[in-house]
Amino acid sequence: xxxxxxxxxxxxxxxxxxxxxxxxxxxxxxxxxxxxxxxxxxxxxxxxxxxxxxxxxxxxxxxx
Amino acid sequence: xxxxxxxxxxxxxxxxxxxxxxxxxxxxxxxxxxxxxxxxxxxxxxxxxxxxxxxxxxxxxxxxxxxxxxxxxxxxxxxxxxxxxxxxxxxxxxxxxxxxxxxxxxxxxxxxxxxxxxxxxxxxxxxxxxxxxxxxxxxxxx
Numbered sequence: 712x713x714x715x716x717x718x719x720x721x722x723x724x725x726x727x728x729x730x731x732x733x734x735x736x737x738x739x740x741x742x743x744x745x746x747x748x749x750x751x752x753x754x755x756x757x758x759x760x761x762x763x764x765x766x767x768x769x770x771x772x773x774x775x
Numbered sequence: 776x777x778x779x780x781x782x783x784x785x786x787x788x789x790x791x792x793x794x795x796x797x798x799x800x801x802x803x804x805x806x807x808x809x810x811x812x813x814x815x816x817x818x819x820x821x822x823x824x825x826x827x828x829x830x831x832x833x834x835x836x837x838x839x840x841x842x843x844x845x846x847x848x849x850x851x852x853x854x855x856x857x858x859x860x861x862x863x864x865x866x867x868x869x870x871x872x873x874x875x876x877x878x879x880x881x882x883x884x885x886x887x888x889x890x891x892x893x894x895x896x897x898x899x900x901x902x903x904x905x906x907x908x909x910x911x912x913x914x915x916x917x
């Protein structure tokens with residue numbers, strides 16, 4: 712079974728419950744699915760930087 | 776009847792999405808387990824980040840109209856210990872799975888594979904719940 716199909720099936724309860732997330736869910740997943748090889752060192756660094764930036768973002772901080 | 780029509784519409788949408796969505800074929804040198812793990816941590820981050828940013832942008836509305844969504848967002852933001860520092864729980868979940876992923880990439884043993892599957896399952900559960908909350912939030916802010 713294609714990965715995207717098994718991914719959708721695994722998430723089907725949440726997708727059906729929400730009613731509008733099938734396309735959004737797949738659109739988000741599709742970006743990741745177009746990956747054809749393992750991350751390079753640069754990809755690893757970019758992801759690590761993304762996590763550091765998120766940790767500093769106000770959106771990730773609890774209410775004062 | 777209305778329910779059946781909506782169900783049918785969703786099924787058709789699902790079929791269309793599945794039919795027209797392809798997956799990139801892996802390079803011969805790529806390890807499918809490693810690639811899938813990278814996709815999982817990246818997708819989990821995207822879902823957490825999208826949810827927290829949307830909730831943050833509408834914080835007053837969410838607190839007033841959907842306090843349970845705000846409570847979940849605060850749970851994701853709650854600082855927890857991670858490698859000697861305090862970081863938001865959402866990031867801790869990702870960093871924790873990421874460490875296991877990197878351990879697998881450097882030493883692809885059956886034990887590390889099993890640990891990776893467990894870590895990714897836990898992360899996927901949190902991402903699925905966040906996706907549900909994100910959907911509720913999108914409905915509220917639409």
